[in-house]
Amino acid sequence: MKPLGFIVAAAILLPLLSLATGLDPWTLQPDLRLEAPSWAHPLGRDDLGRDMLARLILGFSVSVGVAGVSALGATALGAGLGVWAGTRRGWVDLVLSRGMELTQSIPKLPLLILVGSVDLTRFGLPVGFVTILLRLVVLFILLGWLTAFRVVRQSSLEIAARPFVEASRVLGMGEARLVFRHVLPHVAAPLRVVLAIAFSEFVLLESGLSFLGLGVPAPWPSLGQLMARGASSGGAALILAPGLATAAMLWWVGARIDPGARPSNKSGQMAVDASDRPR
Amino acid sequence: MDALPAPAMTDVGAPDAKPGSALLALLRGEVGLSVRYGRPVWEVMVPRLWATLALMGPALALSFLLALGIGLGSARWARAGFGRGLHAGLLLFSSMPMHWVGLVLVWILVVQTGWMTLGDRDPFADPSPSFAQRALPLVTVVAFYVARWGRHVRSVALERLEASDVRFARSLGCDEKTILLRFVAPGAAVPLVALVAQSFPVLASGLVVVETVFGYPGMGRLIFDSVVLRDAPVAASGFSLYAGLTFAATSLGDEVHRRLDPRVRGRP
Numbered sequence: 001m002k003p004l005g006f007i008v009a010a011a012i013l014l015p016l017l018s019l020a021t022g023l024d025p026w027t028l029q030p031d032l033r034l035e036a037p038s039w040a041h042p043l044g045r046d047d048l049g050r051d052m053l054a055r056l057i058l059g060f061s062v063s064v065g066v067a068g069v070s071a072l073g074a075t076a077l078g079a080g081l082g083v084w085a086g087t088r089r090g091w092v093d094l095v096l097s098r099g100m101e102l103t104q105s106i107p108k109l110p111l112l113i114l115v116g117s118v119d120l121t122r123f124g125l126p127v128g129f130v131t132i133l134l135r136l137v138v139l140f141i142l143l144g145w146l147t148a149f150r151v152v153r154q155s156s157l158e159i160a161a162r163p164f165v166e167a168s169r170v171l172g173m174g175e176a177r178l179v180f181r182h183v184l185p186h187v188a189a190p191l192r193v194v195l196a197i198a199f200s201e202f203v204l205l206e207s208g209l210s211f212l213g214l215g216v217p218a219p220w221p222s223l224g225q226l227m228a229r230g231a232s233s234g235g236a237a238l239i240l241a242p243g244l245a246t247a248a249m250l251w252w253v254g255a256r257i258d259p260g261a262r263p264s265n266k267s268g269q270m271a272v273d274a275s276d277r278p279r
Numbered sequence: 280m281d282a283l284p285a286p287a288m289t290d291v292g293a294p295d296a297k298p299g300s301a302l303l304a305l306l307r308g309e310v311g312l313s314v315r316y317g318r319p320v321w322e323v324m325v326p327r328l329w330a331t332l333a334l335m336g337p338a339l340a341l342s343f344l345l346a347l348g349i350g351l352g353s354a355r356w357a358r359a360g361f362g363r364g365l366h367a368g369l370l371l372f373s374s375m376p377m378h379w380v381g382l383v384l385v386w387i388l389v390v391q392t393g394w395m396t397l398g399d400r401d402p403f404a405d406p407s408p409s410f411a412q413r414a415l416p417l418v419t420v421v422a423f424y425v426a427r428w429g430r431h432v433r434s435v436a437l438e439r440l441e442a443s444d445v446r447f448a449r450s451l452g453c454d455e456k457t458i459l460l461r462f463v464a465p466g467a468a469v470p471l472v473a474l475v476a477q478s479f480p481v482l483a484s485g486l487v488v489v490e491t492v493f494g495y496p497g498m499g500r501l502i503f504d505s506v507v508l509r510d511a512p513v514a515a516s517g518f519s520l521y522a523g524l525t526f527a528a529t530s531l532g533d534e535v536h537r538r539l540d541p542r543v544r545g546r547p
Binding site for chain 2: 110224231254
């Protein structure tokens with residue numbers, strides 16, 4: 001996915017750029033709180049006097065990081081299990097498919113709220129940026145592998161039954177090599193779409209959780225956390241900027257996923273192109 | 280909060296209760312007192328449940344119809360400006376977090392212009408939400424679900440518009456309106472039913488973020504608060520209700536899907 005690559009690159013480069021240009025997302029300046037946008041601070045300052053542009057950039061990176069790592073993890077987990085179920089079949093497929101249906105019936109947000117409000121110190125874990133983010137990522141992965149599993153299982157079931165796979169097996173190709181040589185290349189294209197969808201979903205989910213105060217912890221910004229702060233402070237730029245950034249990013253990803261119109265189907269004319277000719 | 284007579288029920292958590300009495304009480308539907316409100320759980324929950332259903336029922340129905348209409352329209356005129364515009368709208372609204380849409384609505388209509396008031400009221404003293412408290416969440420939820428479902432309808436409809444039976448009908452001289460309504464719409468509506476059934480538990484148990492933004496006294500907010508404030512009886516009952524709703528909605532959705540879609544009719 002080209003947009004995802006660009007977004008991740010931006011998430012890495014923009015904070016460095018803002019650091020290099022001297023934008024500081026941390027320093028509190030209470031006497032300058034809610035300062036209106038100016039050339040030096042294009043989005044103004046937030047309710048604690050921190051530069052909003054620097055915080056938006058950092059929050060964007062945090063959100064993209066959480067959603068990106070979760071999407072990669074969930075897609076990899078789902079793809080791995082899907083290949084396993086699709087090529088092994090039998091009881092492996094049975095157990096994993098029922099497991100998928102079980103996970104599917106768990107509503108995401110309430111579970112995340114429940115687990116998000118668990119006090120980590122009870123289990124001897126330090127409460128910090130990293131542990132809370134890790135908890136978020138692990139939960140997202142455990143809840144988000146379903147789409148990848150469904151897609152990959154279906155494709156590998158179909159591909160494993162094709163003659164060339166059977167031929168390879170007869171010629172003595174091992175199961176592992178078979179999977180990497182024949183099955184995975186075939187599911188790569190749909191997997192990219194699954195990855196992009198998972199990324200969008202996780203951005204929205206993280207945004208909702210952080211908005212409720214259960215996501216990314218306080219001094220660190222994220223897109224959802226910035227929305228919540230913007231709402232309580234009431235500044236126009238503080239409310240609009242994080243949402244518009246989210247919308248622009250997900251729009252870009254979404255526009256690449258949705259199917260376009262077939263080229264020759266103008267006002268209901270019968271489509272005539274190469275794929276319509278009898279084979 | 281006006282004084283209510285002390286609830287005439289056993290406290291199931293009492294240490295002097297007989298063994299098994301908690302289970303018996305549970306079977307009678309007594310799930311204990313809310314720690315936060317000091318009242319029986321159902322007394323706390325039922326008004327919230329009605330408030331949520333009053334909001335989400337219309338939202339669900341409206342979203343279904345609009346998603347079908349807009350999705351079909353954007354597929355039918357996919358190359359024209361009209362269809363592209365509809366698709367852009369669908370993309371835009373599915374890209375914006377629901378709570379942010381709500382925030383902007385509140386910010387514009389309540390804070391900036393003062394056209395509406397949300398009011399900060401005690402859900403027990405006055406359980407009926409104000410007009411803005413009803414209308415704004417409805418608009419927010421509908422916008423999000425129409426966008427999400429509409430994109431799905433659009434992609435199914437685009438596929439259907441090129442399917443061989445539709446092309447055959449077209450070659451026989453069938454006009455586009457009939458094609459859209461007779462061939463494409465049913466094909467797009469059936470998977471949408473399954474999608475709606477999947478979302479029903481989320482909607483019926485209340486959308487926490489939306490209810491938070493608008494201060495709407497619904498189930499989602501109640502469950503969220505009970506988890507955060509460690510109100511265990513309310514949280515446990517809320518989640519159980521949720522589980523039951525999920526089971527019921529998924530089963531119902533499967534059954535409806537089976538009846539509507541001939542391809543899955545024979546399968547168990």
